[in-house]
Amino acid sequence: SIPAMQLERLLQKHGFGTRKACRALVRHERVAVNGAICDDPFAEIDTAGLVFTVDGVDWPYAEFASLVLYKPAGYECSRKPQHHPSVLELLPLPLRERGVQPIGRLDEDTTGLLLITDDGQLNHVLSSARRKVAKVYLATTKHPVDQGQLDKLLAGVLLNDEPEPISAAAAEVAGENLLRLTLTEGKYHQVKRMVAAAGNRVEALHREAVGEFALPADLKPGEWRWLAAVDLQKLGYSP
């Protein structure tokens, strides 16, 4: 049997407001189901492969909202941003209303791959220290990157407030002042602190990949797209 859901409940689940507000959207003929206007808020809609439309914008039926954002500089990942707008402001209102949150945090000045979801299990899997999910960063450095710095990063550096030295899973020269660093933790300012401890300084930081999932090449800073099943597989997640 195909899973079905009442249209007004379906809209509410996707972040279009209270049940009452969703009912009004439908009654005002602002909602289409698979291309045809539906003005019955209680219509039972088949959700398999469903695309619905609100005010001309198409939405896939999504049990969970999981997406990738190309984070631009100048945005904060925290729940209550202090000095800069939140990355969530780059998303359409219904997604924010669903309660999506960034998985982990990038600094305000860091750019690149940021995963955002309302799927608690995905968040948990990718945040779990035990799983050691690889995060690949490209750092622009103040001084040229040399072998001595790579050796230190790979052998492990001692950071303030950490009981044990922390080592990079991989470190390589990617250009004269470019360092590619793979980490399996997500500690506060970890790349910047590790690079400083190795005798250099991060001037700009970009995240290229998480697990086997790379920032899609067709995304521009500030743009996002839905994660597909194949993306979730690359992240080691198959619900």
Ligand code: URA
């Ligand atoms: N390490 C940092 O120092 N900053 C980030 O944003 C991510 C990793």
